[in-house]
Amino acid sequence: MNIMDVIKARRSIRKYQELPVEREKIMECLEAARLAPSACNAQPWKYIVVDDKNLKDRLAKEAFSGIYIVSRFAAKAPVLLAVVSDPDWLPKAGGAIRKTDFHLIDIGISGEHLVLKATELELGTCWIGWFDEPKAKRALKIASPKKIEVMLALGYPDENSSFNHHERKPLEQMSCFNGWEDS
Amino acid sequence: MNIMDVIKARRSIRKYQELPVEREKIMECLEAARLAPSACNAQPWKYIVVDDKNLKDRLAKEAFSGIYIVSRFAAKAPVLLAVVSDPDWLPKAGGAIRKTDFHLIDIGISGEHLVLKATELELGTCWIGWFDEPKAKRALKIASPKKIEVMLALGYPDENSSFNHHERKPLEQMSCFNGWEDS
Numbered sequence: 028m029n030i031m032d033v034i035k036a037r038r039s040i041r042k043y044q045e046l047p048v049e050r051e052k053i054m055e056c057l058e059a060a061r062l063a064p065s066a067c068n069a070q071p072w073k074y075i076v077v078d079d080k081n082l083k084d085r086l087a088k089e090a091f092s093g094i095y096i097v098s099r100f101a102a103k104a105p106v107l108l109a110v111v112s113d114p115d116w117l118p119k120a121g122g123a124i125r126k127t128d129f130h131l132i133d134i135g136i137s138g139e140h141l142v143l144k145a146t147e148l149e150l151g152t153c154w155i156g157w158f159d160e161p162k163a164k165r166a167l168k169i170a171s172p173k174k175i176e177v178m179l180a181l182g183y184p185d186e187n188s189s190f191n192h193h194e195r196k197p198l199e200q201m202s203c204f205n206g207w208e209d210s
Numbered sequence: 211m212n213i214m215d216v217i218k219a220r221r222s223i224r225k226y227q228e229l230p231v232e233r234e235k236i237m238e239c240l241e242a243a244r245l246a247p248s249a250c251n252a253q254p255w256k257y258i259v260v261d262d263k264n265l266k267d268r269l270a271k272e273a274f275s276g277i278y279i280v281s282r283f284a285a286k287a288p289v290l291l292a293v294v295s296d297p298d299w300l301p302k303a304g305g306a307i308r309k310t311d312f313h314l315i316d317i318g319i320s321g322e323h324l325v326l327k328a329t330e331l332e333l334g335t336c337w338i339g340w341f342d343e344p345k346a347k348r349a350l351k352i353a354s355p356k357k358i359e360v361m362l363a364l365g366y367p368d369e370n371s372s373f374n375h376h377e378r379k380p381l382e383q384m385s386c387f388n389g390w391e392d393s
Contacts, residue, residue: 034246136321174309202257205265
């Protein structure tokens, strides 16, 4: 599969088979994430992979309850990943001057490497931003200054699931040439 | 090329040939960015492509001067892209509760689609976070509430350029299984 095949095949998967994900496939996904570029090469991410069923169930129960119940679908994924930020002082200082948190852009870059590699392996993924972070952190025994920025669900897609097909803005709306154009 | 080939071939390119980049290749890169997932499908990005030499030179002069001079290498790239954020109210509200700016993660995801597609097309790229944002915005006539979060350089790599080979943390340092482990 070339890049566009993979990009087009990727879907945010919200129904998974019960099948566990092979550890070696998880490692391949992490390897893709590992090689990502980042501001000052700080690699400001740590991936906590949760594939132990008991822990995963506990994590899901804590993370996806109350106002976060809409993310409960992810409890059925055989693997959850918590992406913890670990920003370095130099890009943090630069980001403070520029008023852009570079480590979040970096986590997007690295996490999408993982997502695209997973897609090539016929695994489904879903980025999850909506979860109870303090409770998720406690379930994973992460000390307080650390922060889970985002989570990812991973597993074999349920082939019977219908996809939410999300429309994208047309090219002329999401881009312009040689100066700003309103769209 | 499969995903890992592309991921491994990608380098942050800091020397470019003078050769212009074909518009159709730029469009292919934008198409890859366009299809990226984002929180609530908000697609909170707008890509301003600058491939007009005069404007690009003016932009580079403004954006990469003073304390931002270290990014001046990008002035030689035939194309600069300014990625302007355009956050939607729903993920913005969710992000405020979760204390994570989802639109920055989304821009990382989308921009890296562009970068990987460019790599497959044998184009070089470099993410640039360090630039004079207010001056860059003026050069591109972007009105004030909008913000350029990050820029990208794009062009054919100078084959004589030496690569900065950046080491990455080993897998066991950037990941752990079933609970937090210090590394």
